[in-house]
Amino acid sequence: MSTIFAQATAPGKAGVAIVRISGPKARTAAEKMSGTLPESGRRLCTIRSRDNEILDQALVLTFLSGASFTGEEVVELHLHGSQAIVSAVLRELDNFPELSAAGPGDFTRRALENGCLDLAQVEGLADLIDSETESQRKQALRVFSGALGEKAETWRRKLIRAASLIEATIDFVDEDVPVDVFPEVKALLSEVQEELVSESSGTKIAERIRDGFEVAILGAPNVGKSTLLNALAGREAAITSDIAGTTRDVIEVKMDLNGLAVTFLDTAGLRLAGDEIEKIGIDRALRRADLADLRIYLLLPDQDIDFELSSEDLVVWAKNDVYEAPGLSISAKSGSGLENLISQISTILSSKASGAGLAIRERHSKSIIDANMSLCEVQEMLNQDHCLPDIVAELLRHSIRSIDAIVGRVDVEDLLDEIFTSFCIGK
Numbered sequence: 001m002s003t004i005f006a007q008a009t010a011p012g013k014a015g016v017a018i019v020r021i022s023g024p025k026a027r028t029a030a031e032k033m034s035g036t037l038p039e040s041g042r043r044l045c046t047i048r049s050r051d052n053e054i055l056d057q058a059l060v061l062t063f064l065s066g067a068s069f070t071g072e073e074v075v076e077l078h079l080h081g082s083q084a085i086v087s088a089v090l091r092e093l094d095n096f097p098e099l100s101a102a103g104p105g106d107f108t109r110r111a112l113e114n115g116c117l118d119l120a121q122v123e124g125l126a127d128l129i130d131s132e133t134e135s136q137r138k139q140a141l142r143v144f145s146g147a148l149g150e151k152a153e154t155w156r157r158k159l160i161r162a163a164s165l166i167e168a169t170i171d172f173v174d175e176d177v178p179v180d181v182f183p184e185v186k187a188l189l190s191e192v193q194e195e196l197v198s199e200s201s202g203t204k205i206a207e208r209i210r211d212g213f214e215v216a217i218l219g220a221p222n223v224g225k226s227t228l229l230n231a232l233a234g235r236e237a238a239i240t241s242d243i244a245g246t247t248r249d250v251i252e253v254k255m256d257l258n259g260l261a262v263t264f265l266d267t268a269g270l271r272l273a274g275d276e277i278e279k280i281g282i283d284r285a286l287r288r289a290d291l292a293d294l295r296i297y298l299l300l301p302d303q304d305i306d307f308e309l310s311s312e313d314l315v316v317w318a319k320n321d322v323y324e325a326p327g328l329s330i331s332a333k334s335g336s337g338l339e340n341l342i343s344q345i346s347t348i349l350s351s352k353a354s355g356a357g358l359a360i361r362e363r364h365s366k367s368i369i370d371a372n373m374s375l376c377e378v379q380e381m382l383n384q385d386h387c388l389p390d391i392v393a394e395l396l397r398h399s400i401r402s403i404d405a406i407v408g409r410v411d412v413e414d415l416l417d418e419i420f421t422s423f424c425i426g427k
Contacts, residue, residue, distance in 0.1 A: 001072070001110065003029065005093045006102035007086055008427065014081030019089055021077075022070045022107055025098040027062065030075040033092060037075070040064045047077065049092050056085045070107050071114030108427055112408065119408025120148040123361055127210055129427065134259030135353055139209050139360060148358040151199070152406045155192050155371075159403065162188040163396040169389045186382055189375050196372045202357025203365040208293060209356055212254065212261035213349050216289040218307055219298035224318045227332040228298065229253055229266040232342070250281075250288050258346045260353060265292060294348055296341075301325070312348055316341060364406055371402035 003023025009016070021030060031037055033055075034045035040062055047055045059078040068074035079085050093099055108125060111117045117125070124143030131137040142148075165181040217225045233253040251266040267285030286307070289295055295313040297305055301323050305315065317325030321334050328344065330337035359365055374395045381392050 003099050004102040004106055004110075005029075005090070005099055006106070007090065008076070008107075009081075010424075011083065011086075013083065017079045017081040017083075017086045019077040019079060019086065019093070020102075020107065021075045021093065021099070022068070022072050022102075022110060023099075024073060025096075026073045026075045029093065029096045029099055030060065030062075030077070032096075033089075034058070034060055034077075037062050040067065047079070047089060049088070050095065055088050055092065056080055069116065070110040071116040072110060104424065105427060118146070118149045120152070120364070120406055121146055122408075124148075125427075127360065129424075133256045133261045135209050136261060139206060139356060143358055143360055148364070149407045151195070151358060152403050155195065156400060156403050158188045158192050159396055159400045163393055163400065166389050166393045166396065170393065182382060182387075186379070189379060189382075193372055193375050193379075196368050196375070199357045199359050200365060200368045200372070202355050203359045203368075205352055206356040206358070206360040207362075209260070209353055210360055212263050213294070213352070214263050214265060214288070214292040215294045215296060215345060215349075216265040216267055216285075216292035217296050217298065218267055218285070218289055219318070220300070220303055220306070223298045223300055223303070224332045225298055226251070226266050228296075228318075228330070229264055231332045231335060231338055232264055250284055257342070257349070260346070260349050262345075262349065265289075293352065294345065296345070314341070314344060314348075359406075367402045367405045371399040374399040374402065 001023055003021065003025040005019060005021040008018040008020040027037060033047050033049075034043075037043060037045070037060060042059055042061045045058055045060045047058050049055055056079050058080075061076040061078065063069075063074040063076075065071070065073045077089060079089060090101075094101065108117070108122055112119065112122055121144050124140050124145075127140035128137065128144050131140050162185045165185050169181060217228055219225050229251065232255065250268075253264045253266075255262050255264065265288055267289060268281035289307065295307070295309060297307060297309060297313065297315050298318040299305065299315055300318055309315070314328060317323070317327060317329035319331055319333070320329035320336055321331040328337070328341065330341050332338070359368055378392050378395045378399075381387050381395075
């Protein structure tokens, strides 16, 4: 492989900026700029140009091949965080013919190619870098640590064992197989299927943790939906007015709610539309409310609920500073009851989040569903009087390939460019 380099920290003024060099010529290039370096360790060095001009004083870290993030020999220059210094060092490195500037995700791609990370871990790392809330950080860290890869490996081992037992019946087709293998095969497949179904059921919630839950605020015009949104956001996110029908479109406000990413949706008031534009706004409100993870229906004593709610949705009596209310009630204007409402929303969403699986992306879910479908066919065939072991073996191999795709063992080349372009250049 060629030797690549890039700034590994965010551009701009900072206390420290790191330039990373990875590849077989990393140490050679670094030593030409800083003098002799330890085989593995750190040293304070003077960084010089080819003309012996001092560029900076830097802490230089060296990593042996096999003991670095990329799996290659790596040198990191911990420079003072001036963009002028970083630019000068990068220009100097660019003058080495054996070095080339890294592109987006190149360091992580090498970690994948050198077996330091599997594909699921790469995606977990991308999510970890992008995480904004505590729940997103924890979920991404679980995947980055290799938890999904470990599960996939367990499923793979069991399916390989099942396939080997089936293929033994093919090898000894003209002889008596000493043991009836089908009970063990069925038991192995049942174990894997149970885990696949469990993991698949948690995929949607895992995606919500990564992308954010949606909470729709519903109710009649002038019930206080926009005022509630502004109170939750702590700013004037939506226009409030005594004029009915002020909100014509869905207004979104993203928040960190006790470690969960949540988007609150202020929707058009539900009523018989007065004009075509308001009708479009109400239609959009209904569509988004249907797709939301939770709905808050604001209600006044003389009003009825005009939407089909689920058991988890919250009916909230509005304007409790004006009206007496029997249950959960708020005044978005005064803030009365707001803390209790937020607590209930947080409890419901936290309960949903507890069911999250490790499969956090659509392709993970697709691979799991494909694997399970093949296993369902296998189970069907095993229950028939005349089982065809060669077809069963092929179905098992297909299921194994689907599991392997999760961690990047097979059929993922077309995904790599898309995945790595989401990374910054220094990663």
